[in-house]
Amino acid sequence: MAPEGKSPRLPEAGQWPDRVAPAALVAGIVLTTVGFLMAFLWVPPVGGASVGGAELIGDAMVSQKLLLSQKIFYFHMPVAITSFIALVFGAWYSLRFLRTREARYDTCARIALEITLLFIALTMITGEMWTRFEWGVWWSWEPRLTTYLVLMLVVIAYFVLRGSVDEPERRAAFSAVVAIIAFIDAPICFMVTRLIPSSIHPVVLREGGMSPEMGLCVAVVAAGMLCVAFALYRARFRQVRLAQRVEALKEELGD
Amino acid sequence: MAEREKQERARRSDAPASPRSELCARPSALEQYRVLLMKDLRQELRTKEMLVSMGIYALLVIVVFGVALSFARPGADFLEVSGGLLWALVVFTSLLGLNRSFSHETENGCLEGLLLAPLDRGVVFLAKATSNLAFLAIVEVIAVPLYWVFFSSFAAPAASAPLIVVPLLLGSVGIAGIGTLLSTITASTRGKDVMLALLFVPVVFPLLYACVSATTAALAGGVLMEEAFATSLALAAGYDVVMLLASWVLYDFVVS
Amino acid sequence: MNPILADIYSTILPSAPYVIAAYALLWVALLAYVLVIARGQKRAEAQLMLLEEALADRQAKGE
Numbered sequence: 001m002a003p004e005g006k007s008p009r010l011p012e013a014g015q016w017p018d019r020v021a022p023a024a025l026v027a028g029i030v031l032t033t034v035g036f037l038m039a040f041l042w043v044p045p046v047g048g049a050s051v052g053g054a055e056l057i058g059d060a061m062v063s064q065k066l067l068l069s070q071k072i073f074y075f076h077m078p079v080a081i082t083s084f085i086a087l088v089f090g091a092w093y094s095l096r097f098l099r100t101r102e103a104r105y106d107t108c109a110r111i112a113l114e115i116t117l118l119f120i121a122l123t124m125i126t127g128e129m130w131t132r133f134e135w136g137v138w139w140s141w142e143p144r145l146t147t148y149l150v151l152m153l154v155v156i157a158y159f160v161l162r163g164s165v166d167e168p169e170r171r172a173a174f175s176a177v178v179a180i181i182a183f184i185d186a187p188i189c190f191m192v193t194r195l196i197p198s199s200i201h202p203v204v205l206r207e208g209g210m211s212p213e214m215g216l217c218v219a220v221v222a223a224g225m226l227c228v229a230f231a232l233y234r235a236r237f238r239q240v241r242l243a244q245r246v247e248a249l250k251e252e253l254g255d
Numbered sequence: 256m257a258e259r260e261k262q263e264r265a266r267r268s269d270a271p272a273s274p275r276s277e278l279c280a281r282p283s284a285l286e287q288y289r290v291l292l293m294k295d296l297r298q299e300l301r302t303k304e305m306l307v308s309m310g311i312y313a314l315l316v317i318v319v320f321g322v323a324l325s326f327a328r329p330g331a332d333f334l335e336v337s338g339g340l341l342w343a344l345v346v347f348t349s350l351l352g353l354n355r356s357f358s359h360e361t362e363n364g365c366l367e368g369l370l371l372a373p374l375d376r377g378v379v380f381l382a383k384a385t386s387n388l389a390f391l392a393i394v395e396v397i398a399v400p401l402y403w404v405f406f407s408s409f410a411a412p413a414a415s416a417p418l419i420v421v422p423l424l425l426g427s428v429g430i431a432g433i434g435t436l437l438s439t440i441t442a443s444t445r446g447k448d449v450m451l452a453l454l455f456v457p458v459v460f461p462l463l464y465a466c467v468s469a470t471t472a473a474l475a476g477g478v479l480m481e482e483a484f485a486t487s488l489a490l491a492a493g494y495d496v497v498m499l500l501a502s503w504v505l506y507d508f509v510v511s
Numbered sequence: 512m513n514p515i516l517a518d519i520y521s522t523i524l525p526s527a528p529y530v531i532a533a534y535a536l537l538w539v540a541l542l543a544y545v546l547v548i549a550r551g552q553k554r555a556e557a558q559l560m561l562l563e564e565a566l567a568d569r570q571a572k573g574e
Contacts, residue, residue, distance in 0.1 A: 036534075068523045068526045068527060068530055071530055072529075072530055072533045072534075075533070075534065075537060076533075079537070098508050118540065118541070118544050121540055122537050122540055122541070125533065125536045125537060125540065126533045126536075126537060129529045129530070129532055129533035129536070130529070130533065132529060150457045150460045151457070153453075153456070153457040154454075154457040154458060156453075157450075157453040157454045157457060160446075160450065160453055161440070161441075161444065161450060161453075161454065164444040164445040164446050164450055165443070165444050165445075166445075170443070173508050173509065174440045174444075174509065176508070177436070177440065177505045177508055177509055178440070178454065180501070180505060181433070181436075181458055181498075181501060181505070182458070184497060184498070184501050185457075185458050185460075185461065185498075188461045188493075188494055188497065189460060189461050191461075191490070192461040192464050192465055192490055192494075193464065195486060195490060196464065196465060196468050196483060196486055196487050196490065228541070232541075232544060232545070232548075235545070235548050236544075236548050236551075238552075239548050239551045239552045239555065240551070242552065242555040242556070242559075243551060243554070243555040243558075246555050246558045246559050246562065247558075249559075249562055250558070250562060253562065253565065253566065253569075
């Protein structure tokens, strides 16, 4: 998301990613709209509980209840994927900070983690709505929601930690370490809740068995969401850099 | 290793008797580890302050659980929750222990002194983690039988119950490892204890999940045991390896 | 309507508010973040303006 050649050039506002960002935003909006339409108009609906008989709808025999609520999935999964990719970038910038001790990378990492938090919140919102309708309760300790909750707590802890350390160098070092731990922890969280058979609490995995049309729709929306996330990252980065440069000027002028 | 020590001793005797040259002779990593570990253990065993408070805290948590369960009917269902309750006990007690073990260092300025000496940071981490593990293990040896004593009236555990030692061990190793890293970070922040809990609980979640699963399987026995025990232990061990490695590597950045 | 068809379509109307809410809240959250960025930008630009004025004052006084 930022140019890093062999020369010690730091990511800065106004470089080539900023020129790409508006185009990315438009591309993201177009892609997500296309995906939205695809989800509702093109992908065949997924069936839920069976009904008493079978009826001919369109040109297929349908013998299950058709689910509208499942359509939430086509935005829920892409948003989750985007949040994880944002976390990857956050960990990457944290690693670069630990290697070079340049405060700029700390800024990049912080913004990447903000984007992560935003998209995890989106995941939780869409997941909540889906769960609420499917199961009739506001929360169930099923693996997906629990994993995202834990991840959200780690990212929130990251920001609380940043708030409670005053010295900039230390703050940056500590948050970089926490970001890397969060990045390592996330896949383990995913695996643990899926691999351990829970016969007490039946696990319902809905993502299993995606048809190609579903996969294509998810991919389109995911690409769109990634573009949107990138545009948001660059916008935020520009704003934060502006504020930082203004602060630096202020200090130099001695106001 | 003996060769190196001989050479170091020779260097030491040749050099002028100034404090500077004493510091320059670097003992091997194993010796550093041993010295640091002994220091921590000896300090604690002298006062026993932290162990006693952790033990009493564990007892208090058991009392709270007793009150919480006072209207639950005893029956075989209790075995399903018992594993989880035991781990809740371990997590709370270890949070207390991790906080206190670091408050010693920061209170007396030991940490700064430790960092001035040319020690390998990874060794400092391993020594601290081992001492934390030792204290946690001692408290668990007291707390787990205590837990059984207080709650054995609810349900009798299955024959595979003694196997809970394995998840307890694996979990304690993981908790000590990542807990040492996190408590080092939070020791110098504003909201020390709360900050540690905030970071610790989500990061340790996968380990907790796996260990609770394994413990419940061991306590309940039967079909649950066959299905979940081995997988959970494998995952807990995997977590331990990954997180210990990560903590060991990252400890340098946290302490400098 | 044939009762089986009615059954097949039975979950659609009740679930519609949740589906709409999910998508709507998604975009609301994204817009909220954009507002955060915009607010930060405005503040930074206001500070910049103040600095420019202060610099101009200083230069005027210097001469």
